[in-house]
Amino acid sequence: MYLDTTNKKCVRVSWDAPILQSAVSRIGKNLGYFGMPGAGVHDLLDWSTLLGTKTCVQIVRSPKNQQEEDLEVVRQITNNVMVNDIKDVQIMRGAVEDILIKGIDRDQLVPRASELVDGYRRFKYELYNLDFFGGVGYKRKVSESTKGVKTVRVKAIEDMFARQRGHDFTLLLTINVRDTFGDEPLQYLQETLSRSGNAVSADTFTWCASLDAGMKHHQLKVWIPLWLRELAEMAQFDCRCYPTVTYEGHEHARMVHFAFDFSFIDGRDLRVNSNQALDSVVQLPLLQVVDGEFRFLTLPGNPCGECTEADSVVTPEALNKCLDLTITGTALSA
Amino acid sequence: MTPATIDATIPQGKFGKIKTGDDDIGGQLLPILSKGLYTNPLDCIREYVQNGVDAGAQKVTIKITGNSVTIHDNGHGMDEAQLRSSRKFGISAKDLSEQVGFRGIGIYSGYDLANRLIITTKKASSPLQLVMRFDFAAMKKELEKQPPGSVSLSALLYNFTTFKSEEASVANSSFTTVQLEQINEVHLRKIANRNELRKYILQNLPVDFSELFDYRTQIIEKLSTNVPGFKAVVIELQSDEESDEIVSKPPLRGLRTPEFGRIEGEDGKPVAYYWACLNQENKRLGPENLILEKTDSCDPSQYQGFVYKCKGFTIGNRDQLNKVFKAGSGTLYGWYTGEIYVTDQLVIPNTARDDFETNAAKTRLEIAVNKKLETLEDYADKVRQQAQADTKIHDALRDLTALTNEINKNGIASLDDFSKLRDIRAVLKKYKRKASPLEKESADQASKVAERMDKEIRTSVGKSAVNSGGVSRRAKFAPTLPFPTAETPAASTPQTLSMMIDQLDLLDSPNSRRLIESIDSALIAILGTEAVVYKRVVESVESILQGEE
Numbered sequence: 001m002y003l004d005t006t007n008k009k010c011v012r013v014s015w016d017a018p019i020l021q022s023a024v025s026r027i028g029k030n031l032g033y034f035g036m037p038g039a040g041v042h043d044l045l046d047w048s049t050l051l052g053t054k055t056c057v058q059i060v061r062s063p064k065n066q067q068e069e070d071l072e073v074v075r076q077i078t079n080n081v082m083v084n085d086i087k088d089v090q091i092m093r094g095a096v097e098d099i100l101i102k103g104i105d106r107d108q109l110v111p112r113a114s115e116l117v118d119g120y121r122r123f124k125y126e127l128y129n130l131d132f133f134g135g136v137g138y139k140r141k142v143s144e145s146t147k148g149v150k151t152v153r154v155k156a157i158e159d160m161f162a163r164q165r166g167h168d169f170t171l172l173l174t175i176n177v178r179d180t181f182g183d184e185p186l187q188y189l190q191e192t193l194s195r196s197g198n199a200v201s202a203d204t205f206t207w208c209a210s211l212d213a214g215m216k217h218h219q220l221k222v223w224i225p226l227w228l229r230e231l232a233e234m235a236q237f238d239c240r241c242y243p244t245v246t247y248e249g250h251e252h253a254r255m256v257h258f259a260f261d262f263s264f265i266d267g268r269d270l271r272v273n274s275n276q277a278l279d280s281v282v283q284l285p286l287l288q289v290v291d292g293e294f295r296f297l298t299l300p301g302n303p304c305g306e307c308t309e310a311d312s313v314v315t316p317e318a319l320n321k322c323l324d325l326t327i328t329g330t331a332l333s334a
Numbered sequence: 335m336t337p338a339t340i341d342a343t344i345p346q347g348k349f350g351k352i353k354t355g356d357d358d359i360g361g362q363l364l365p366i367l368s369k370g371l372y373t374n375p376l377d378c379i380r381e382y383v384q385n386g387v388d389a390g391a392q393k394v395t396i397k398i399t400g401n402s403v404t405i406h407d408n409g410h411g412m413d414e415a416q417l418r419s420s421r422k423f424g425i426s427a428k429d430l431s432e433q434v435g436f437r438g439i440g441i442y443s444g445y446d447l448a449n450r451l452i453i454t455t456k457k458a459s460s461p462l463q464l465v466m467r468f469d470f471a472a473m474k475k476e477l478e479k480q481p482p483g484s485v486s487l488s489a490l491l492y493n494f495t496t497f498k499s500e501e502a503s504v505a506n507s508s509f510t511t512v513q514l515e516q517i518n519e520v521h522l523r524k525i526a527n528r529n530e531l532r533k534y535i536l537q538n539l540p541v542d543f544s545e546l547f548d549y550r551t552q553i554i555e556k557l558s559t560n561v562p563g564f565k566a567v568v569i570e571l572q573s574d575e576e577s578d579e580i581v582s583k584p585p586l587r588g589l590r591t592p593e594f595g596r597i598e599g600e601d602g603k604p605v606a607y608y609w610a611c612l613n614q615e616n617k618r619l620g621p622e623n624l625i626l627e628k629t630d631s632c633d634p635s636q637y638q639g640f641v642y643k644c645k646g647f648t649i650g651n652r653d654q655l656n657k658v659f660k661a662g663s664g665t666l667y668g669w670y671t672g673e674i675y676v677t678d679q680l681v682i683p684n685t686a687r688d689d690f691e692t693n694a695a696k697t698r699l700e701i702a703v704n705k706k707l708e709t710l711e712d713y714a715d716k717v718r719q720q721a722q723a724d725t726k727i728h729d730a731l732r733d734l735t736a737l738t739n740e741i742n743k744n745g746i747a748s749l750d751d752f753s754k755l756r757d758i759r760a761v762l763k764k765y766k767r768k769a770s771p772l773e774k775e776s777a778d779q780a781s782k783v784a785e786r787m788d789k790e791i792r793t794s795v796g797k798s799a800v801n802s803g804g805v806s807r808r809a810k811f812a813p814t815l816p817f818p819t820a821e822t823p824a825a826s827t828p829q830t831l832s833m834m835i836d837q838l839d840l841l842d843s844p845n846s847r848r849l850i851e852s853i854d855s856a857l858i859a860i861l862g863t864e865a866v867v868y869k870r871v872v873e874s875v876e877s878i879l880q881g882e883e
């Protein structure tokens with residue numbers, strides 16, 4: 001009944017869980033969760049041994065019919081949390097973007113793992129699990145005035161870094177390919193990669209620019225990590241980016257799933273430089289989950305040392321290696 | 335003109351029945367009863383937990399998040415017929431002997447508080463979970479806009495209650511989840527106050543004992559056997575801003591072994607079952623008896639004295655039975671902690687659960703309980719007296735030891751020693767009968783030692799009086815420290831008049847004691863204790879007194 005699929009579960013269990021496990025080992029405690037578990041609370045259940053306090057966010061829209069629908073999801077989340085005896089759960093109502101921007105939900109509730117520092121609400125979560133349907137460029141403005149106002153998700157992500165200042169965290173971000181950003185990502189890619197002055201990067205841009213709509217996940221796989229990394233560095237976080245995973249979700253929607261570790265660099269006020277090299281990020285493999293199985297998606301212009309054969313099935317050993325190499329900070333590029 | 339009959343089916347001049355219909359009961363009844371019966375928003379929480387307990391739940395979780403409250407229980411859940419039936423107003427299928435709720439209105443206790451009530455329930459055998467949703471906000475709106483009485487209760491419930499079934503999220507388990515949504519801010523503030531909620535839960539719900547409480551298993555075992563329908567549930571509190579907490583009865587320590595028993599009415603039929611624990615420390619129970627990090631979260635009114643329980647729910651409070659304890663304005667009441675479980679089904683709690691409905695059964699219960707509490711007070715009083723006696727004897731032994739040491743060190747300095755010894759002997763004699771066996775034994779031994787000392791002092795005083803007309807320093811006494819010792823020789827027969835009268839325990843006032851002791855001192859001074867005449871006097875008085883006894 002819930003919008004869960006075999007592929008999505010496979011990503012949660014075989015891909016995300018080891019990343020979260022490594023975060024637990026690193027910080028020595030279960031992770032404070034801030035996310036959108038959906039009616040089935042599948043992530044809370046699959047990661048139950050890895051999570052500490054949990055703040056679940058469910059949007060409750062204003063139009064009556066949508067509100068009914070959303071409140072029904074709240075009921076299901078609450079019921080499933082109770083039925084499964086999931087401890088230490090807070091349920092916030094509102095758009096996740098608004099909560100990240102304003103620090104409170106529509107009922108004026110503040111996130112449990114947060115504190116007021118000099119009048120600004122700082123969050124202290126170790127894990128964000130965000131689903132951005134409609135993409136990062138989802139066209140809702142932060143306010144009614146149009147000029148100079150950012151799209152809400154861009155602003156929310158920027159604010160997430162501001163609110164998490166001083167606190168390391170992992171971000172799992174899932175978006176669908178129906179991004180409404182238009183050509184701006186390509187422009188961003190071009191500008192960013194041209195700054196690197198690297199031939200491989202230039203090739204990557206050329207290749208990305210040539211992709212048609214059906215290959216948009218390959219574009220996202222490149223520009224989203226670069227953009228998040230840049231935001232993180234500007235907020236004094238070191239960014240470690242994991243390989244991107246794409247899969248077919250509910251109703252055949254093409255989903256792209258990202259994972260990042262952000263470590264705050266104390267004592268810095270200006271931009272920091274992540275340990276993971278930019279080229280390494282660009283050349284991270286793109287994995288695909290099909291029928292619950294991981295495959296490498298390798299295409300011309302996107303070379304990867306770990307995945308020489310396009311669409312080859314990834315053995316569990318190779319998958320672990322792929323994760324280990326990222327977790328230990330070793331470049332995964334060729 | 336022929337006068338019209340009241341109804342075509344009822345002949346003129348006869349009484350007859352006229353059918354009632356759905357429209358005969360107005361929707362206004364819902365707010366009237368909901369507001370009238372449930373004046374405290376926490377009563378609503380109690381009602382929903384009670385439903386869970388009646389459904390056999392072992393654990394109930396109360397979660398407060400945002401402006402919603404969710405009450406989840408792992409009871410048997412409801413099937414479709416039961417869920418539909420639960421919507422009925424004022425009709426309950428509950429068995430009074432096993433379950434607490436019976437008025438069939440508890441489900442509507444949240445009407446005044448919240449805008450929506452959603453009940454999700456599942457039977458273990460069903461692959462589906464059922465959902466029933468009450469739109470209280472719409473009901474209120476409907477009642478406001480219509481002229482009073484124009485909306486029937488039946489129409490109100492029909493129009494604003496919806497049902498659905500859905501795939502269950504867990505298999506093979508049963509539950510009921512009650513969600514109260516969009517709770518009015520004033521009420522929410524009260525419900526969300528953790529301290530207040532905890533206190534209310536402890537007072538009003540069949541909360542289990544803390545696992546830290548020594549007698550938990552013993553008491554639950556006894557209550558399960560002797561109290562029909564006894565229930566003790568684990569209640570967990572969850573809220574957004576505080577960590578999860580299991581609410582349990584105060585974990586107490588330093589209590590004597592519990593006493594249990596049936597309380598019977600004058601006709602010999604059981605009306606209640608009780609357990610009672612006395613404080614080991616012979617004083618009112620206090621924060622020092624709590625095994626809690628923050629003892630201020632639990633005030634003594636939550637554990638001092640007794641409280642009525644009806645299938646685990648508290649009826650009234652612990653102050654109500656205090657008046658039965660008479661001695662010292664009921665001081666001993668607070669020495670106890672206990673519960674009285676009403677087993678007589680004719681005794682019915684009132685809706686507010688602050689008392690029972692007035693009837694003969696209530697009177698019978700109160701008489702029987704008062705009688706039992708009086709015996710418990712008597713027992714506590716004996717314990718108190720024993721404790722007091724033990725303390726006095728303990729002090730007397732300490733004084734006797736000090737006196738012995740003093741005399742051993744310096745000899746008799748003055749008649750004060752004699753006077754001190756006399757006081758010690760009086761205390762030992764007065765309190766040994768009420769003392770605990772151990773202290774009594776010590777008192778007996780001490781009395782014998784004191785008696786021997788007394789004799790020696792008298793002898794010494796007598797000789798001194800003869801020789802110099804006063805008291806002089808003399809040789810040290812035989813008794814050695816530590817005192818008293820098991821080896822202390824016991825005197826077989828009284829050797830002086832005072833000792834003999836002491837042993838017969840006949841002196842009940844200091845003046846008579848002083849008189850006897852003065853006569854005895856004079857006799858000893860003139861005759862000496864070894865004189866045949868003196869011995870005859872002692873024997874003769876003894877036989878006379880024993881004859882009188």
